[in-house]
Amino acid sequence: MTTTLSIDELQTARGRRARASAARWVFLSAAAVTVLVSLLIIWTIASEAWSFASEVARDQLFAIGWYPRRGLFDLSTLLVNSAQISAVAMIVAIPSGLGAAIYLAEYAQPRVRRVMKPTLELLASVPSVVLGVFAISFITPSLLSNFFDDINFFNKLAAGIAVGLLVIPLIASISEDALRAVPNSLREASSGLGARKVTTTIRVVLPAALSGLMAAAIVGFSRAIGETMVVTIASGGGDTSLFNTSLFESGGTITSAMASLGLGTDQVAGNDLAFQSLYFLGALLFLITLGLNLIGNAIVNRLREKY
């Protein structure tokens, strides 16, 4: 006796098939939402920033300082302050973060590593407002004012140090990944030639991981530029700032100027130029950090392919 099976009998139940294909569409649309978020960010920032750029007079962008309510939008004030504070942050974060990474990747016993790594991760979770409070309640009054007599209560140096503390875990974590990606055969070959541990680390492992370490510094710098609350609390409290290059003086950055404008959005809402400058600064910040992150990611990806 022969039985003939039709296609319908071989196919699975209609309900199961429908569920499977519906699930696919649900997941696909979720992925589309993440793209939508990017598009919305770019669209909102770009449109308002463009209307600012087209309405502002050229000489308003070059003035004695950043006074948005008075129509003075000197970008160099904010850019210089952002660069100074981020540079101080890097001077604090790179030696400490890199040192911790080398120690954890090359020297530490597994037991020490198991304690230190989670501690660094906890440190990464300290809210930035808390570091801002730390800057004005400890770094400036208890540390810096002992060394520098003429330091302002709100100053870029303390803000930079606090931002640096915030960036340490990030730099440590990316650097450690880069160091661990260096194949052990390099270390073994170096030791086999009679090199000491310190020689192996400095002359072999660090050069091999150099691009990854650079990526860590770049991503850390990008994070420092985008940091808002520390700077707003410790250096750029007011919504205005006069151009200056002293680390001992207060000064607003791109981000703190945005936060200050945001605090007053009730007053400046509408098609006011000050309100639109908020979006213009956002566009500037977005482009700077995007550029830095793209470079950093490209380096990390190349590294991944190499080993």
Next chain:
Amino acid sequence: MAVVTTPGQVARTTAADLEKRAGADVAGAVFKWTLIGATTFATAFLGVLLLVMVVDGWSVLSGSLGHFLTHGFSQSADNTGVWQGILGSLQIALVTLVLAVPIGVATAIYLVEYSGGSRFARLVELNVRNLAGVPSIVYGLLGLAVFVQTLENFTQGRTVVAGGMTLAAMVLPIVVITSVEALKAVPQELREAAYGVGATKWEVVSKQVVPAGASTILTGTVLALARALGEAAPLILVGAATGFISFGDANWLETFTGPFTALPVLIFNFARQPGEEWAANAAAASVVILVVVLMVNGFAIYLRNRFEKKW
């Protein structure tokens, strides 16, 4: 000088020699201790931070902690409290998780299980990686323009809902990235075995792959939660109140669509006020948020270690 002949003697002399030279390796020792110093600086700082905050906020923490935790903002420094901030932060975190976790995990499932490396999937991946690097305050602009202004009918303007949506957009990349890693770690055999007994793709994903990666996904979710709890900058742009607010007689549900504040925003507000008493309030509130955030993070790390799977 004694002549060494047997292998055993050679080994002993070499070992002794190495030991002697290790003691003389000044550069090596200096380098190692510099590294230990850097690591100690990086980690001990957390203790210093906590200590400074506890000392500065001691007058509030020891004297009126109960009052501080259960009262709203007041213009007078010795009468103010963080209750509204705690409530706001919890509500925002709730909205954030409800939005970010389903979308983030679903995106990760699409990327790992469904995409097959299509061009769209690569676009999504690149996009998520770049979103992860966007500064938080830029998300505030998104919140202000889209969630507060364009979607005002839905969010009622400057409310917990708008703030939660903003932070959801901010933590979405974190959830996606950790979930992708969790799903990629699930071994292929599990999927193949399920297909082998006739399961559909949806059944493989929902009954095998996601449960297998659930603990890691949960860890990522908790980390995202900690991030959302500590963030102030985007909420300031979205319009979290920095001063006195009154809920009137709104019930818990109605406060989702009324004026709101959050714990980090309150700390920012305390820190801006001049005077010792406000500084003590800022420090005390910092201790509160540190305890909450460190506990949430510690929980995530515990989860990861507890459920770490060796396939």
